Amino acid sequence: MQSVIVDIQIPAQQYQAHYAGVIRQIHARTADGRSVRFPSEILRPFVTHDGVAGRFRIDFDEQGRFQQIERL
Numbered sequence: 001m002q003s004v005i006v007d008i009q010i011p012a013q014q015y016q017a018h019y020a021g022v023i024r025q026i027h028a029r030t031a032d033g034r035s036v037r038f039p040s041e042i043l044r045p046f047v048t049h050d051g052v053a054g055r056f057r058i059d060f061d062e063q064g065r066f067q068q069i070e071r072l
Contacts, residue, residue: 001067002060005031008043012051015040019047031055042069 006028010018017023018040026040036058043052046069059067 001062002064004034004036004058004060005055005072006036006058007031007055008052010043010052012047012049015043015047015051019044038066042066045069046071 008026008028010026018026024040025037026043027035027037030036038058042058046052046054046056055072057070057072059069061067
């Protein structure tokens with residue numbers, strides 16, 4: 001299994017497009033500088049009135065499919 005660490009800052013107003021399904025992917029830069037893309041729906045458990053903010057570890061399987069996410 002592969003893991004990446006990403007810092008995410010998405011204001012509530014911007015995340016509404018993700019939550020509504022208008023935007024389905026998040027593009028982010030990992031802590032080690034790589035570019036990563038993942039489904040925005042995996043952030044739903046972490047949405048607050050202010051949006052989504054924090055450092056997260058995202059685990060993928062060998063085929064690059066999402067497995068789990070954890071706030072660090």
